[in-house]
Amino acid sequence: MTGFTGVRIVDSADVSPDASVGAGSSIWHLAQVREQAQLGENCIVGRGAYIGTGVVMGDNCKVQNYALVYEPAKLGDGVFIGPAVVLTNDTYPRAINPDGTIKSAHDWEPVGVTIERGAAVGARATCVAPVTIGAWATVAAGAVVVKDVPPYALVAGVPARRIAWVGESGVPLKAGDADGLWICPASGDRYIETDGNLSKESL
Template sequence: MNIHSLSDVKSTSIGKGTNIWQFVVVLKGAVIGENCNICANTLIENDVIIGNNVTVKSGVYIWDGVELEDNVFIGPCVTFTNDKIPRSKIYPDKFLKIKVKKGASIGANATILPGVTIGEMAMVGAGSVVTKDVPAYAVVVGNPAKVIRWMSQDE
């Protein structure tokens, strides 16, 4: 495990071979697997689970309730949300979950709304706004994101 000296990592649940780069904040309750790459300027809150071999590019904030399974790719500046009706100083009893299943990829600047599951090996195009579940092996793009094709299991 390699943690850059200019990061603030409170969690002790970080797997071997994981790299955490500069200006990353990881809160105490977060769980990060093995061989992950957490790039600069990233925030990971307490109720977050990140599997093995996950790449999180720069400028990503992973809020409470997000789970990234193994081999997931999160592009730069992807936005996760966890509150459907956000108000200043008014918090829900429980934040909605987001699950990104094994091998899925999310392109740069995509926005993922609360309560969504992105299926295994699915691909979310850059800049897309995901408002509902994405099926396994689907490629989705747009606002709102819609299926444009299906990938084979070999892709």
């Protein structure tokens, strides 16, 4: 495909010439990237994935096979979207209006899901707009997210609830020897919990 510099787009992918795709990105078989979508550098869009009109993705994002990222979703740098994930965009979905006419684009207002830096959404999870997934949070496979997820939270279930904290390595944190202290067993990084929120301890 022409018009994109330093980008790998396989022949069966459908990428709008009005989209913006950063250098080093790859778009695989049967994926669709719609008009005005903005993909950063080094992004991967897997087989059969859908990136809606005007969706914004930061650098180093990975959207796995058959995920559906509907506009106007916004993904920060380094976001992971697992296979068959759905980011919705219609709070009150209907195919028709009360008078029986088919709804058009003018009959509803799309609302988006926001996913902040480094967060991950597991396979077949659904995020119901409008919600925000905080930085470095993890949504477990199959979860249904209907309210905002704080940074570093691990949420699971239907509806999704926080079951643990995770660090930037993605590994569940262990309680430290002081109240409110959490430690990453993978990296040794320390985190402080205050009023139900977690922040990384500054060095």
